[in-house]
Amino acid sequence: MDPQKWNVYKIWSSNVSIKGYKIKLCYEASYVGYCLQRDLISNGIHCDIVSPSSIPSPRGKAIKTDRIDAGYLAQFYANDLLTIVQPPDEEQEQSFWGQSQVPEWVSVDSGT
Numbered sequence: 194m195d196p197q198k199w200n201v202y203k204i205w206s207s208n209v210s211i212k213g214y215k216i217k218l219c220y221e222a223s224y225v226g227y228c229l230q231r232d233l234i235s236n237g238i239h240c241d242i243v244s245p246s247s248i249p250s251p252r253g254k255a256i257k258t259d260r261i262d263a264g265y266l267a268q269f270y271a272n273d274l275l276t277i278v279q280p281p282d283e284e285q286e287q288s289f290w291g292q293s294q295v296p297e298w299v300s301v302d303s304g305t
Contacts, residue, residue: 203237219243219270219277227280247276 218233218240220226226242233240249269269275280286 221245222278227286241277242280244276244278
């Protein structure tokens with residue numbers, strides 16, 4: 194990620210923590226979620242990975258958008274209604290996905 198964006202986030206998060214709030218992030222378990230969590234943690238930002246099957250689906254909601262989903266996810270996460278899962282390390286993830294199943298847009302270092 195762009196270092197300038199991380200700097201903006203760190204300034205914002207330090208202002209929030211000065212006010213006594215604790216920032217906690219979560220992301221749905223997936224290839225993208227695991228990569229995002231590793232990047233966030235390496236930059237000192239807490240991020241949990243949650244099981245997609247533990248995310249309740251509100252009944253009667255015909256409209257589904259990322260913004261609406263994010264709002265529900267934040268509420269469920271804040272109220273400890275989601276199951277936190279242990280993400281695989283990079284080696285486990287590579288063996289799980291296999292070279293042929295990694296999305297094309299992901300750069301995989303073969304070590305050569």
